Amino acid sequence: MKAQPDLKLLSTFMAVVSCGSMAEAAAALGYVPSAVSQHIAVLERDMGIELLVRRPGSRLILTAAGRSLAQATETLFEATARFQDAANGISNCEIAELRVGAYPSAMSHLFPGILSALKPRGRGARIRLIIVETQEGLPRVKSGGLDLLIAYRYLPEDPPTTSGEWTITSLGHEPLVLVTGPRPGRRPLELAECLEMEWTSGHAHSPDRRLLHRWAGELGISPDVTLETEDLHSMLAMIRAGLAVGLIPATLISGENDRPGVERVVLPPEVAPLHREVLAVSRPGIRPPIINELVTLLVEALKSVQS
Incomplete structure (x- = not known):
């Protein structure tokens, strides 16, 4: 497993989790469905574990690993947003x-x-x-x-x-x-x-x-x-x-x-x-x-x- 997953791949993964399908996530992100599918495949390969259960004709199901990764990614993105807010404040001369x-x-x-x-x-x-x-x-x-x-x-x-x-x-x-x-x-x-x-x-x-x-x-x-x-x-x-x-x-x-x-x-x-x-x-x-x-x-x- 990579020391830190690619943030772009994690963003695609979270879109899939939110939308429930590759096609809807692709539409939301402005990608073609095959690009979303490729992102998920690369992420699973990097993580070394299956994240989504793909069943034809039904919505995607998160595995236990997928649920854990979704929670961790949500925490990461919230922290990143807070960091960005703080960095913007610092650049605007706001201090603690x-x-x-x-x-x-x-x-x-x-x-x-x-x-x-x-x-x-x-x-x-x-x-x-x-x-x-x-x-x-x-x-x-x-x-x-x-x-x-x-x-x-x-x-x-x-x-x-x-x-x-x-x-x-x-x-x-x-x-x-x-x-x-x-x-x-x-x-x-x-x-x-x-x-x-x-x-x-x-x-x-x-x-x-x-x-x-x-x-x-x-x-x-x-x-x-x-x-x-x-x-x-x-x-x-x-x-x-x-x-x-x-x-x-x-x-x-x-x-x-x-x-x-x-x-x-x-x-x-x-x-x-x-x-x-x-x-x-x-x-x-x-x-x-x-x-x-x-x-x-x-x-x-x-x-x-x-x-």
Whole structure:
């Protein structure tokens, strides 16, 4: 027996099973009856067993082997159809699962609303979310471990930069807000009053720390960073406790009117506002529609933060 019967022969066999005669199967397939008879004969020879009992003047009868083959062929054809549907979906950029990496504050402050907006639409793709910082996520995009990375860039020269390794889409600019702890009943602090305070920021060579130093250098000031952490939530906790002043992404304090905890420092009118750029990073090529939809929703979410 051949390792795998010819699919064309199996298709003819199933037509005979469905129609009950060689002649009707030939008419249904557009063959001459002798071609159908030859297909069945070749299939039986390949299988090494009789599949049909041929009795002149009566309908064909399936042998036990024929019945088993008909059931197996039906299963095979159903699986083939499902495979074809899946292959067509893949070629049309439909996917079963999308692996999305994002930095912690995006995960906690942007994605809940976005996923809530996506859920009622009944999209087929399952979205698997992974918390990962930009520097750790970029190699995973390149290797295929992530399909999409939501990243940030504090300075234009910071990665990710344009290359053939990925596609970069700018989602917008997230404001960075200089804040202090709450001062109930007192006016907000001005920048000059914060220079004698302790500041919190990232470690010496982290992107936010380098942005702070560049900004301070342009203003001719020297903030005293004594509380170093890469965790923005820890940074915010220090500020809320009145221990420091620092630059915080606006998404983390966008709801502060409902839950007071920090106050914005009043900057001189000539001081340009700071921001970090939020990016969507994916591999080069055609992106599945669900990625484009996520990108659109993230752009809208960032616009609401800026407004």
